[in-house]
Amino acid sequence: MSLGTFLVMRHELLLIAAALLVLMAEIFWNPDKRRYISLFSVILFGIITIVGFLPSPIGSLFGSMYVTSGTRLLMKNILNIGALLVFIQSVTWLKKEENSEKISEYFILLISTLVGMNFMISAGHFLMFYIGIELATIPIAALAAFDRFKNKSAEAGIKLILSSALSSGILLYGLSLIYGTTGTFYFNEVAALFDNDNLQILGFIFFFTGMAFKISIVPFHLWTADVYEGSPVNITSYLSVISKGAAVFILIIILFTVFPVIITTWQKTIYVTAILTMTIGNLFAIRQQNLKRFLAFSSISQAGYILLGFIGGNQLGMASVIYYILVYIFSNLGAFGVVIAISNATGKENMDDYNGLYHTNPKLSLIMTLALFSLAGIPPVAGFFGKFFLFTAAAQKGYYLLVLIAVLNTIISLYYYLLVVKAMFINKGETPIEKFRSDFPTRFALGICVAGIVVTGFASIIFEVIKNLSFGV
């Protein structure tokens, strides 16, 4: 094994190096130079994101505990783009007085979670997968409690760590059953030894439940809204986009490669959970006033639509899931970006506060509208294409009823997305948010999101590339 083979792990190695560099900057830079840490981290991460797209060797390491392939690299790159956006969006918030001491911690913790996600996505062995998932979760709990003087934030941290500990326990129990019946943890060996044994199916169900916690699929979603509301907005957006995306990615890989034998079982599971997730997420979102909670429930329902790409077990399904996550990153971060900008400028996070926003801040309102329309799947923005492909993937295998339920759910979601649009454009605010101008990082991040929302749909090449890298059962 030469040193060159380690380059297979390029994404992870770069991230670890970045985390260490930020740490060293924190230690060795003078206090007055430390305010450049944000800039330094963002630039560093920007470089990593770009390097990620360079052609990379693929293969496996450590006796195929660690595997990369074109698909997995693509997934990592998509997560990198999202994380980069979150980084840029955080810069303004980190400038605040109370955060000045903790800037490097913020970036180190975020990068650590990303390392965890990358290892998770590259796992070829359940232990590697488990280590990845823990590394991806525990630092987030610390980040959720980042506003340490706010009770809600501390509560969010505790809730997140407790619920993920519980879900990890369930996940491990499922894995132990799988190990007990197959005698191995390697993905390819488990796949070969799996049959419709009851104990194995029980193991699978526990495994799926553990993952359902991470993706916040109903009925395992109860932690989501509280954690999203309590965490700082940047962390909420990271949780709802990057963490969820990573968990979706690895779940689809594992379902398609490790459990193809019991496809009929997990199709039924997904059928039921998809309907529940979409419907309940949507119905709860209707009544939310706090925009973070609102987007939390909306992101639950989005997870339900994403499950439609899983159900067919087809190549188109995987392609549409990956594509949708990409679209979802731009759309949701666009919506969160506006919430962050307004929260930074005024501290307001309620829907009523947005009344009459168009008259004072037309650009922010338009970006918000575009992002929400993309989440709702309205043409001509990218969300429409994303949803269309998800539905096509499910319809390809004949799940027309499920598709019908899903599209009717998009109507419910359109209702509450329009409520925000209505607040901004139609309602008259008594104390509207003053006109303000965001600083450069915020505008830059929003610009990327808007470009992503507009271009990702029309540029068919993106979908084709993803489709070619995807595979079916």
Next chain:
Amino acid sequence: MDILTLFVVIPVLTITGILFLKDTRHVRLVSAFGMGLQLLLAAVLVFLYLSARHAGNTAEMLFIKDYLWFKSLNIHYAVGVDGISVAMIALTSLVLFAGVFASWEVEYLRKEFFISLILLSSGVFGFFISIDLFTMFLFYELAVIPMYLLIGIWGTGPKEYSAMKLTLMLMGGSALLLVGLLGIYFNSSPDGNLLTFNILEISKVVIPLPAQRLFFPLTFVGFGVLGALFPFHTWSPDGHASAPTAVSMLHAGVLMKLGGYGAFRVAIFLMPEAASELSWIFIILTSISVIYGAFGAIAQKDLKYINAYSSVSHCGLVLFAVLMMNKTAMDGAILQMISHGLITALFFALIGMLYGRTHTRMINEMGGLMKVIPFLSVCYVIAGLASLGLPGLSGFVAEMTIFVGAFQHPELFYRIVTILAVSSIVITAVYILRVVAILLLGPTTNEHFEHFTDARWFEKISVVTLIGSVAAIGLAPFWLSTMIGTSLQPIVDRIIALNPF
């Protein structure tokens, strides 16, 4: 760039132009210029189309352009027109042109108003030129969404409620439609060849009957919601009543026709066997639309509600005729779409102008307007007469053709419903004449009315454009009828070949 794509490009360019205007006073000029250009382009298209047909080009669709978009799903951006879509495009540009002038005096957020209006129209144009189901669906939804803001921001009355109801119901329709279209797509190639969204290619294969039975109702109802199919019509009265003038015009005049056009071009054309099997259900529903809409109009006191219910009735007639599935009735259906589109747009324009003066739309609060504003009043009478089917105006030609065609159907059931539907003409006469009598004739009830000024120049442009078109179709229906008829022939041939009576 091909001529059809220009129909989407010009609105987009107009919107871009408006965006960069500093002075909001120039917005309407730019809009009028853009939409005038669009009208001119439509005239050129009609001319080119007719001369191509004259030269002996018998292809089903002309000016076809096809660009591959999403290769793996075989999604294309494909455009092409036949006589029916050319007629619909001409209708849209007429109504839009008149609509821009009818909203000349919009003050509040003027820029945004015209942008939304033109964005909506680009969706409509895109829908009519598409021959690929994917792009068709994309444009269809694009046409619906700006409606929310148009009604919600610039509307009157319970505008937020109406806007939400309208948007959600129409999007609900498109939800059904999406499933229907996916069903068509996955059955578009029973031999295992490449699946396609292209209407012309799908029409060459026969979709398996079980699939048709499943997806025909979804597609038909999906389009039917927009075409005010009973019981999914309830968005229409509220939506029209709350919408600002130009939006009502465009919506009743053109958008509701998307429903009829789609039901005809997609649902019936691609799935004729299921259509013929299930037509009785929908014929009953559309007959209810026709009669219920007419009675609904009698009961209303608000001018816009009257006209909205009358639209339900007349658009129901379109779907009714389409379901008869013979050439005369379908010919009538297309004529009715055009004729009703123009007439109802004219009505809404006039109502908007009256409302701008009287500040009420309640008929019992008005009276004697003929003396103070003769121009608008005469126009209103003309619109009314056209709507109740006076010979010499477009309404007569359309309704006559529909009923003649519908009665041709040999089965008793169809003849009975035709007779029932014909009764709507009488009811239409009741509410139209009643309104004309109360509103225009009689003594002036309110002294404020004495100071009214008659139509201003922009209002005249708007109204005269529409009346001219209505009269043109009424006096010389044959060129339009021929244009539609020749394009209808292959469609009807296919339907009859698959459904021998």
